[in-house]
Amino acid sequence: MRFLVMICVMAAWPLGGLAQGFAGLGTDAEGFSVPRLGTEIVFPEDHGAHPEYRIEWWYLTSNLTGADGIEYGVQWTLFRSALAPEAGEGWSAPQIWMGHAALTTPDRHFVAERLARGGIGQAGVETAPFAAWIDEWRMAGTSDISDLSLTASAPDFAYDLDLVAEGPIVRHGENGYSVKSSEGQASYYYSQPFYRVEGTLNLPEGPVEVTGGAWLDREWSSQPLSENQSGWDWFSLVLDTGERLMAFRLRETDGGQFTSGTWIAPDGTASAFGDGALTATPLSTTRVAGRDVPVQWQVELPDRGLDVTVEAMNDQAWMETSVPYWEGPVRVRGSHGGRGYLEMTGYE
Numbered sequence: 001m002r003f004l005v006m007i008c009v010m011a012a013w014p015l016g017g018l019a020q021g022f023a024g025l026g027t028d029a030e031g032f033s034v035p036r037l038g039t040e041i042v043f044p045e046d047h048g049a050h051p052e053y054r055i056e057w058w059y060l061t062s063n064l065t066g067a068d069g070i071e072y073g074v075q076w077t078l079f080r081s082a083l084a085p086e087a088g089e090g091w092s093a094p095q096i097w098m099g100h101a102a103l104t105t106p107d108r109h110f111v112a113e114r115l116a117r118g119g120i121g122q123a124g125v126e127t128a129p130f131a132a133w134i135d136e137w138r139m140a141g142t143s144d145i146s147d148l149s150l151t152a153s154a155p156d157f158a159y160d161l162d163l164v165a166e167g168p169i170v171r172h173g174e175n176g177y178s179v180k181s182s183e184g185q186a187s188y189y190y191s192q193p194f195y196r197v198e199g200t201l202n203l204p205e206g207p208v209e210v211t212g213g214a215w216l217d218r219e220w221s222s223q224p225l226s227e228n229q230s231g232w233d234w235f236s237l238v239l240d241t242g243e244r245l246m247a248f249r250l251r252e253t254d255g256g257q258f259t260s261g262t263w264i265a266p267d268g269t270a271s272a273f274g275d276g277a278l279t280a281t282p283l284s285t286t287r288v289a290g291r292d293v294p295v296q297w298q299v300e301l302p303d304r305g306l307d308v309t310v311e312a313m314n315d316q317a318w319m320e321t322s323v324p325y326w327e328g329p330v331r332v333r334g335s336h337g338g339r340g341y342l343e344m345t346g347y348e
């Protein structure tokens with residue numbers, strides 16, 4: 001059964017070298033819905049799944065600190081991919097689900113993956129109250145996602161965390177319509193970047209009580225990339241001033257790039273910026289999983305007086321999953337201090 005699920009997953013997420021755009025996200029969206037400028041994001045409905053769109057995710061990252069001062073990072077992600085633009089029922093449902101869980105310490109990186117079929121209860125999302133799950137991994141809470149519990153487990157690690165939002169949901173781009181290329185590819189995209197977190201990590205040597213913050217990203221589309229975009233570098237930074245930054249750089253096969261992001265004030269007021277406003281420059285790379293991956297960056301946003309170095313807490317935070325990528329906690333220093341997360345895809 002797992003072999004059959006893997007075949008379905010790979011059909012839904014083709015490898016980057018075999019498809020248009022990273023992981024096939026630049027392939028034509030024929031038959032699926034596509035994001036439209038002016039469409040209002042509505043809660044709690046849009047916390048749920050959108051089977052008429054081809055790709056979607058519920059993506060949480062968390063920067064944590066133990067009582068002994070050691071820093072940790074946690075990732076919990078549920079992906080949905082559609083083989084056809086419909087919900088369906090039972091085994092005939094064309095929805096494929098994939099879960100990723102990771103726990104990062106300064107010197108170790110633990111990763112687990114789950115694969116599931118939709119329509120049979122093995123994975124899914126509900127909105128009243130909110131719950132997203134794959135097997136026993138679960139993110140659940142209130143319909144407005146202001147309070148959440150988060151669990152995942154694997155042979156080498158587990159975590160059980162409680163999250164409370166201390167600020168508003170933030171819509172990216174133009175009221176949630178986030179453009180990803182000069183050709184106009186786009187997604188619907190919002191975040192809850194204000195979670196306060198406490199809970200327990202279970203490591204091979206035993207449990208660790210932790211506190212910190214978390215950031216939830218929600219995004220869905222059918223063709224979020226252009227066919228000539230080979231991958232992205234995505235930053236979510238929580239600054240010591242209370243401000244937050246979401247920024248991404250989409251790399252193009254001809255050497256060009258497309259950048260965008262959102263500057264978030266401490267009260268949650270969001271200011272979107274378009275292509276070219278931000279510069280993200282790799283400063284150094286490391287060898288991981290046979291690839292040279294940038295793990296130190298200079299990130300500049302002149303309009304906000306931001307000029308920082310963003311550096312991986314653990315440069316070996318490679319996600320050896322069906323579609324591999326780098327994802328891990330980062331430290332920020334320079335014009336602003338802080339912590340955050342960095343995701344990098346498409347490095348071969």
